[in-house]
Amino acid sequence: MRTYHVNSGAGIDGLSVREHEVPVPGPGEVLVALRAASLSFRELMVLRGDYVLPVKPDVIPVSDGAGEIVAVGPGVDPARIGDRVMATLFPSWQDGPFGPEHLPQLGGSLDGMLTEYAVLPESALVPVPTHLTFQEAATLPCVAVAAWNALTGDTGGGVRAGQTVVVQGSGGVSLFALQFAKMLGAHVIATTSSQEKAKRLLKLGADEVIDYRTTPDWPGRVRELTGGRGADRVIEVAGLLEESLKAVKVYGHVAFVGFVSDTATPLDPMVLFASGATVRPLAVGSRAQFLEMSRAIEVNRLRPVIDREFAFDDAPDAYRHLASGQTFGKVVITV
Ligand SMILES: NC(=O)c1ccc[n+]([C@@H]2O[C@H](COP(=O)([O-])OP(=O)(O)OC[C@H]3O[C@@H](n4cnc5c(N)ncnc54)[C@H](OP(=O)(O)O)[C@@H]3O)[C@@H](O)[C@H]2O)c1
Numbered sequence: 001m002r003t004y005h006v007n008s009g010a011g012i013d014g015l016s017v018r019e020h021e022v023p024v025p026g027p028g029e030v031l032v033a034l035r036a037a038s039l040s041f042r043e044l045m046v047l048r049g050d051y052v053l054p055v056k057p058d059v060i061p062v063s064d065g066a067g068e069i070v071a072v073g074p075g076v077d078p079a080r081i082g083d084r085v086m087a088t089l090f091p092s093w094q095d096g097p098f099g100p101e102h103l104p105q106l107g108g109s110l111d112g113m114l115t116e117y118a119v120l121p122e123s124a125l126v127p128v129p130t131h132l133t134f135q136e137a138a139t140l141p142c143v144a145v146a147a148w149n150a151l152t153g154d155t156g157g158g159v160r161a162g163q164t165v166v167v168q169g170s171g172g173v174s175l176f177a178l179q180f181a182k183m184l185g186a187h188v189i190a191t192t193s194s195q196e197k198a199k200r201l202l203k204l205g206a207d208e209v210i211d212y213r214t215t216p217d218w219p220g221r222v223r224e225l226t227g228g229r230g231a232d233r234v235i236e237v238a239g240l241l242e243e244s245l246k247a248v249k250v251y252g253h254v255a256f257v258g259f260v261s262d263t264a265t266p267l268d269p270m271v272l273f274a275s276g277a278t279v280r281p282l283a284v285g286s287r288a289q290f291l292e293m294s295r296a297i298e299v300n301r302l303r304p305v306i307d308r309e310f311a312f313d314d315a316p317d318a319y320r321h322l323a324s325g326q327t328f329g330k331v332v333i334t335v
Pocket residue numbers: 040041042142143146168169170171172173174191192193194197212237238256257258259260261262282283284285322325326327
């Protein structure tokens with residue numbers, strides 16, 4: 001089988017392909033023939049060397065993939081052969097709060113999905129929603145689960161129908177957050193960097209779109225659009241917490257997912273205090289959250305947005321395309 005490898009910080013040119021024997025699943029494990037993998041911002045961080053979690057040397061990169069079970073190890077029902085599956089990014093995190101014991105992650109401290117075959121614990125698998133292709137399913141494990149957690153995973157019970165949600169930009173997390181928030185009955189304000197992307201966000205269901213390049217005071221515009229009140233929730237992916245706290249209502253909720261912006265400034269504690277808001281950093285989500293999200297996707301026949309598909313041999317080009325910042329939707333590699 002062919003497998004990509006890379007070292008943290010080696011950059012896109014550091015990706016190499018090697019051949020190995022197809023591995024044999026051990027007790028409680030399955031062998032998955034990957035059909036598609038998908039890239040998220042985390043994969044660029046791994047290659048840049050600034051990913052927040054440990055990355056082992058010579059790792060098989062990429063956390064997200066989908067494929068078919070082709071062999072099972074001892075203790076796994078052979079009837080599972082042929083099942084279409086995805087795997088959780090944190091394979092040992094089944095349910096409940098995230099803890100240090102759940103830190104091992106695919107495409108980081110564990111080998112990932114940019115490979116023709118992967119051995120995975122059966123306990124980490126999630127069935128592919130029946131209406132999705134392998135390419136669409138491969139987009140779900142990282143950014144979609146994080147978006148679902150951001151909207152539904154807080155102790156307050158998550159977003160309610162009729163509430164206003166701000167999603168930032170048109171990256172993977174934000175497009176899923178937009179689709180899920182609409183599915184859950186919310187009013188969605190999206191921010192983005194161009195008129196072209198604004199049109200596509202409106203087509204995908206955004207109720208309002210703010211161009212943060214031409215409207216740098218986008219929090220002020222969110223307040224105008226909400227009658228001065230502020231949004232109920234902000235899904236923070238840019239790392240611009242101070243701006244998000246100005247956009248959210250008093251005692252609102254900021255789900256702190258990521259920090260793609262290179263212009264983040266230190267947070268003034270007074271802004272946090274005065275907002276009364278809850279800021280909740282989160283790490284993707286548990287397998288229970290992934291299962292719940294997949295059921296919601298299936299019931300609502302929701303389809304992930306794919307920007308472009310690349311062949312396995314062209315994986316470095318897929319990384320370059322994601323790094324261009326010109327994408328709208330997920331970058332997928334067909335295996
Ligand atoms: N905590 C977690 O569990 C978790 C899980 C997944 C991802 N993340 C993090 O979440 C972030 C997004 O990941 P992703 O995979 O969705 O990224 P992505 O697909 O690469 O999205 C990047 C997009 O962010 C938008 N953007 C850039 N600068 C912005 C700014 N100043 N304000 C608003 N939007 C901006 C751009 O869209 P426009 O051109 O439309 O503005 C860009 O296309 C990353 O920091 C990632 O590490 C965290």
